Amino acid sequence: MSGLDQLYQQIILDHAKAKHGFGLRDAGAGAASADSHQYNPLCGDEVTLRAVVATAPDGSAAPVVADVAWTGEGCSISQASTSVLHELVVGRPVPEATGLVEEFRTMIRSRGQVEPDEEVLGDAAAFAGVGRHANRVKCAMLGWTAFEDALSRAVADLFEASPQPGPPAVSTTTDQENA
C-alpha cells in the first residue's frame, strides 16, 4: 500500500462521501443538546456540530448520546472522521463516548506509534495513519473536538433543573492539537 493509500484508506474515502450525520437536526423532546463550532485556522475549514443527549432508555444513571448532527466544510480527512464519529458514538452511554474520544486522540497524536484497537475504535482505526502527518492532525480532530465540547455542555444541560440553552459556543480548534 502506498503512503497515500495508507492515509486515504477506502473506508475514509467512503465516509468522506457518505458523511453520516450530516445536516443539523433539532433534538427530540426530552433530550438536551448543545452546539460547538470549530474553526481550523490553518486552512479556514470549519464544522458546526450538535451533540444530543438523553436519559438512557434502560433507566441507567449515565445518559446516552442520542444524536450527532453536523455541517461544515473541509478536507476528506475531516469529513470522514466526523462521519465515523457519528457512526461510532450515537447510541452509546456518554462515558463510553468520552472514552472513545480519548482513545482516538491518543492514536492520532501518537505519530503513528500506537496500534489502534480495531475492536474498540471500529472504522475510526482507519485514521491511525494520520498521526504521521503533522499537518493533518487538526483535520482528523476537528469534528471530535467539536463533539467533546458540545457533549459536555449538553450533559450539563440535561442535568440542570431548567435547561437554559445558551448561544452556541464558538471556539477554535484547540491549538494543542498541533503537536
Add this chain to the structure above:
Amino acid sequence: MSGLDQLYQQIILDHAKAKHGFGLRDAGAGAASADSHQYNPLCGDEVTLRAVVATAPDGSAAPVVADVAWTGEGCSISQASTSVLHELVVGRPVPEATGLVEEFRTMIRSRGQVEPDEEVLGDAAAFAGVGRHANRVKCAMLGWTAFEDALSRAVADLFEASPQPGPPAVSTTTDQENA
C-alpha cells in the same frame, strides 16, 4: 610595532593627555562662533565643541578659524583626535579647514587602505590605523563631526548682517560614521 602601538601611536597618547584647546572660551570681539554637541550612543561619550571664525587678518575673502574650544569625555582616541584637530585647523582659512576634515574622514573610513599624506594632515596622519577598527571610527570622528557642524553655522553667522547666536544645536554622531 604591535597592532596596539600602531593604533596608539605615541603622538596619540601625547595628545590624549595634552588635550589642546580643551575648555570652552568665549569668542573674541568681531568673531562669530557656534557650538555643537555630539554624542556617541555606542559608549555614552560626548563632546561639546565651539568653532570660532573671524575675517582674515590679510583681508582675503575667506574667513579663518580663530579658535576651536571643546570639552567632553571619551576614550584616548576621541580626546587625541579633537586635540589634533585644534592644532591643525586653528589659524587656517575656513575652506582649507573644511578640506582637512574631508581628508581626515576619507582616511578614517578607508579601513586602513588610504595612505595618509603627512604633509597635509600632520599629526592627524597618526590616526590612519583607526580605520582598521570598525568600532573606533566614531571615536576618531567625534570631535571632527562636531567641528564641521559648528563651523558651518559659525560661518553663516559671520556673514549674516546681525548674527543671532541660537541655542547650541544638539545632534548625535551621524550614524553613517558606522561603515
Add this chain to the structure above:
Amino acid sequence: MSAPAVDTARVGDPGGASAFSDDEVAAVRARFPVLSRTVGAGHALAYLDSGATSQRPDSVLDAERDYLTRSNAAVHRGAHTLAEEATQAYEDARSAVAGFVGLDDDELVWTRNATEGLNIVALGLSHYGIGAPGPLALRAGDEVVVTEMEHHANLVPWQQACARTGATLRWIGLDDDGRLDLGDLERVVTARTKVLAFTHASNVLGTVNPVPRLVAAAKAVGALTVLDACQSVPHFPVDLRALGVDLAVFSAHKMLGPTGIGALAGRREVLAALPPVITGGSMVEKVTMESTTFREPPQRFEAGTPPVSQAIAWHAAVDHLSALGMDRIAAHEHMLTERLLAGVAGVPGVRVLGPTTARDRVGAVSVVVEGVHPHDVGQFLDNEGIAVRVGHHCAQPVHRRYGATASTRASVYLYSTTAEVDAFVETLGRVRDYFGAA
C-alpha cells in the same frame, strides 16, 4: 550590487534575457543540497513551494557558518577583534541588501520578517500617546487604502491602525481576471487618503501590480506609499528608488536567505519621520530612569540584539542571485509560468485563480480542483514527491472574492525545471479520479 531599474510593465516580457538552459538549471540546482533528496517511496523531490519559502544554496549556508566559526560576536560593541570583524560583516550586509533594491545602507532596517516591517509602519502611524502625533500620524477622518489581494500581513495591521486612530480602511477591488480594478482608483484614492499600501505581486494570484500608476495616484493626493515586495524582490529586478515608493518590505527566506530576518526599506526622510514602537537597547541615545532619547534610522527601529548571522547569510543570498542575474532568473520563471498555465489549462475540472497568461505575472499559480479539497490535492501530489502549498496562503479575502476557501498553489523559482512543472500538471490530472470527483 545595485539592480537595474525595471519598469514593471516589463515583467512577463523579459526582453533580452533568456531562460536557463537545461545545463544551466542543472548547475543552478547543484548548489542547493536539499534538491537532491527523495520523498516517500523514492520519488525525486519537486519543490514547487518557493512562494512560501525558498531553499538555500551552499553559498548561503557556508557564509553563515564561516562567520559563526570565525568572528561571531555582538556587533557595535566591544573593542575586540571578533566584535570588529562582526560589525564590519554586518554593516557590509546592510549595504549589500540595500543596494540589491537600489537603496543606500541607511535606508534599510533589519526586521524579524516582512510582517514586522509592515507593523513598524502601521504602528508608527498610529502612535498616539508618546508626545505629539508625528507628521505622518493617522487621525479620525483619514483613510488608508489597501487592495483586496493583500496578504494578511498587509491588511490586518492596517485594520488595527484604523481601529486605533479612527481612520477608515478602504480597498481597491479586483476584476474577474485577477487584476486590480483600476476603474476604482480615483474613487478610492482621494484627498482623504493618507496611506496607499499594496502588494507588488500577489502570492495567490501571481498578479504583478502597476506600481508606477499606483504611486502616481498616491503622489497626486500626498499619500504615503507602502509596497509589499515579498513576492517581487526574489523574482525580478526591483529598484525601489526608481519605483518611487516611500517604504517597502521583503523577507530573506523567500530569496535564498534565512528565516528570522526581513527588511523595511525606503526613503530616509520617511524613515526619519516615523517614530519607533519597539524600544530597548541599541536604538537609544541617552537613557535615564525618567526618560530616553532615540537614535536615527535605521538603528531607531532595531531594538535589542539584531539577527547578525542572518544578515550575513542574506548578503550571501543577494550575491548568489546577482551572480546568476535577476533578469535571467525572471526570464527563467517567466518561461516556467507560461508552461504551467498552459498545462493547467488542459486539465479538466481545474480553475486557475488569477491571470491565465504570464504577462505581468509571477510564477505562483493557484488552482481550485472541482470536488477535491486542496489539502487532499496537496497530499496526492506529495505522494509523487511534488511539494505544493495548500490552504488560504494567508490571504482569505482574495479567496473569498473568487468563491473559494482555499486553493492549491504551485510556485516556481530559479531552480525549478520544466520536468517538475510537467509532473505537477500530469499528476494534477489524476487527482479527481482518485478522490472520486471526476
Add this chain to the structure above:
Amino acid sequence: MSAPAVDTARVGDPGGASAFSDDEVAAVRARFPVLSRTVGAGHALAYLDSGATSQRPDSVLDAERDYLTRSNAAVHRGAHTLAEEATQAYEDARSAVAGFVGLDDDELVWTRNATEGLNIVALGLSHYGIGAPGPLALRAGDEVVVTEMEHHANLVPWQQACARTGATLRWIGLDDDGRLDLGDLERVVTARTKVLAFTHASNVLGTVNPVPRLVAAAKAVGALTVLDACQSVPHFPVDLRALGVDLAVFSAHKMLGPTGIGALAGRREVLAALPPVITGGSMVEKVTMESTTFREPPQRFEAGTPPVSQAIAWHAAVDHLSALGMDRIAAHEHMLTERLLAGVAGVPGVRVLGPTTARDRVGAVSVVVEGVHPHDVGQFLDNEGIAVRVGHHCAQPVHRRYGATASTRASVYLYSTTAEVDAFVETLGRVRDYFGAA
C-alpha cells in the same frame, strides 16, 4: 529536558555539583570551533564576552544545517513531506525550550529577541484603542515598578508604556554593594503597583536578585511579575513555574543558540489575557476586509514567518546544555567568578561594579580602571587576544548610579578557563602603565 527547581539563594553555592576538571573543560571547548582561532599576532583567543553573546557548538551549527539541507519548508502549511517534517521539528523545539525552563509548549512564544518579548508585554498592557482595555491594561494612577539595575530592554518599554497610559514608573534603588535596596520594597511596591518587572541577574553587576522575595511582594498586591531572565537561564538551572513569575524573557544567542530568536514565556492564563500587538499571517483565525479574529497564544504573538531554523538550532543548544548539566555549568562559572573577583581585587586602581564576592552572583564582572577609558582598556586587552566588552552595556542608569559612564566587562561561560581569567587579570594589571595613568 525540564530543569530541576532552583532556589536562587543556591546560586553561588553550587551544592553537590562540581566545576569542570581541566580535561572536561578541554572536551567542552573542543565542540566550539571558534575557540581555537587566534587573534592579532598569533594570540590564542580568550573569549570573555559571553554576557553579550555566546559562542556556538558544532551540535547547534549541525542541527540547523541538517534541517536546512533536508527538511526546510514553511511550517504549519502545505501537506507535503518537507512541510510536515519541518512542522514537527519546529514544534519539538518549542517543547524542548519551554521544558528547559520548566514550562509547557503552549507557554512559550518565539520572539525576535528578548527585547521584543518585553515589548510585546509592555505594548500589550498599554494597548488602548482596540476594543476595550483588557484585564491587564495600565491606566492613569497605576504604577509600574522596575529596578535601577535594568538593561534598557526592561526599562525603556516601561517608560513608554507609562507615557502612553498615564501610569507612573517607579523603581527599586541599589545599595553600595550592587544589590537591590530591599528596605525600599514595601515603600515602592504598593496597592497601586500593576507590574513588577525586574532582572533575574544584572548584566553589569552580576547580581542575582531574590526572585521569591520579589514575587511575594508583587503577589501581595496583585501585581504582574515580569522577569528578565537573559542572564540567568544561560548560566544556572531556572524553573520559571517554580519561581512563580507570570512572564519571563530570554534570548537564544546568550545560551549557545542563534541570533534572530528569543522567547517570551509564562503562565498560559497570563498570555491568554494579553492582546496581540504585531499582527499578520499565522496569528489570525478569520480575516475579512473589515475585521479579524485572533488565535490563542502562543500563535497569537507570532505574526508572519517564524524563525524556524533558529528554533531548531535553539533546541540543539538546550540539549547541549542539558547534556553537560546546568548545575555543573553553574558550579564551573561560580569557581571562575571567585577567581576573577579575587584576581581583580589585587589590581591597583581597579574598581569592581557590583558585589565583590561570588555569592548570589553570576560571572559578569565589570570594572572601572582609574584614569583609563574602558574602550582603551578593551583595546589593550584585545592586543593580547582577550575579548571583553566595553561601554555602558545597554544599562546607562546603573553606571550613573556608581559614578561611571562606562565600564570594562569580563564575562565567563561554560567554556571559559582559569587560564583565561588569569590572563585577563594579569593584562589588566598592565593597562594603566601603558596609558600613563599609573
